[in-house]
Amino acid sequence: MPRNDRDYSYTDVDDPSIINEEIFMPSTLETIDYAVYNWLNDDLNIFATTNKGWKKIPIVWASPERAKFRDDKEVRDSTGALIFPVVSVERGAISKELSKRTKVYAPIQRMKDIQGGQLVISRVINQEKTSNFATADAYKTKRADGDPDRNRPRNNKKVVYQTKSIPIPTYLEINYSITVQTEYQQQMNEALSSFMAHERPGPDNYFMVQHDGYKYEAFMDTSYEMNNNISNLEEEERRYQTKINIRVIGYIFSPDENGNRPRITTRENAVEFKISRERVLLDEKPEHIGKDGFYKG
Numbered sequence: 001m002p003r004n005d006r007d008y009s010y011t012d013v014d015d016p017s018i019i020n021e022e023i024f025m026p027s028t029l030e031t032i033d034y035a036v037y038n039w040l041n042d043d044l045n046i047f048a049t050t051n052k053g054w055k056k057i058p059i060v061w062a063s064p065e066r067a068k069f070r071d072d073k074e075v076r077d078s079t080g081a082l083i084f085p086v087v088s089v090e091r092g093a094i095s096k097e098l099s100k101r102t103k104v105y106a107p108i109q110r111m112k113d114i115q116g117g118q119l120v121i122s123r124v125i126n127q128e129k130t131s132n133f134a135t136a137d138a139y140k141t142k143r144a145d146g147d148p149d150r151n152r153p154r155n156n157k158k159v160v161y162q163t164k165s166i167p168i169p170t171y172l173e174i175n176y177s178i179t180v181q182t183e184y185q186q187q188m189n190e191a192l193s194s195f196m197a198h199e200r201p202g203p204d205n206y207f208m209v210q211h212d213g214y215k216y217e218a219f220m221d222t223s224y225e226m227n228n229n230i231s232n233l234e235e236e237e238r239r240y241q242t243k244i245n246i247r248v249i250g251y252i253f254s255p256d257e258n259g260n261r262p263r264i265t266t267r268e269n270a271v272e273f274k275i276s277r278e279r280v281l282l283d284e285k286p287e288h289i290g291k292d293g294f295y296k297g
């Protein structure tokens with residue numbers, strides 16, 4: 001969530017009030033599912049004519065455990081049968097191909113330490129630690145009278161940067177099957193017009209889906225599969241059915257709860273190196289000994 005209560009004057013931005021920090025949850029398969037659902041439910045926002053007037057067509061997932069997206073009771077009658085019109089979504093095959101990468105195209109190997117994280121997402125100055133190093137150096141600077149010259153202007157080269165990184169994303173091509181089912185031809189025409197002529201996807205069958213700050217590229221197939229039963233009613237209920245397939249180029253950053261590495265890694269750079277002279281521990285003869293024969297390791 002945005003944070004506006006911090007002081008960003010150190011960034012040297014003319015108007016620091018425009019700076020916001022946002023926390024993004026990692027991209028997972030659930031995030032991509034939500035993005036497809038948001039596109040159907042919010043962007044397309046499909047309506048159709050029913051016996052109760054102009055009503056929005058509900059969106060349901062084919063698998064029953066997707067109850068978090070929508071309560072199934074809203075689209076089923078007392079016998080458990082679906083109430084038409086309805087749009088159902090089912091996630092199909094998942095492909096993991098190196099040729100389908102986007103931003104991070106090179107197959108960069110993961111970091112070998114326990115922290116992981118290869119893709120840098122932010123880099124800021126740690127003000128407190130940088131100030132501590134500057135203060136320590138100021139105390140070491142002496143005036144002619146031997147007192148510390150703490151007010152002399154100086155260029156602090158010991159700047160501590162705090163770098164945040166995330167694992168290299170794993171790119172996936174996920175297929176989704178969208179099924180539109182109606183009871184009347186008019187309802188089917190009204191629903192399909194949203195898929196065919198809406199500005200997303202538009203005439204080129206390419207669009208973006210998004211959720212939790214993440215955007216994914218999506219491609220809609222050019223053909224629509226019709227599976228109506230009006231030519232052979234017999235004892236079945238009349239049904240118009242159209243299946244639409246879309247492919248989403250998504251990415252995930254970690255194995256979700258099954259991962260053993262942090263999703264966001266924070267590192268700080270070293271600004272000073274010190275090598276101790278511990279030769280006495282190795283039973284070595286010191287090269288430089290004071291006049292009193294004392295050696296400080």
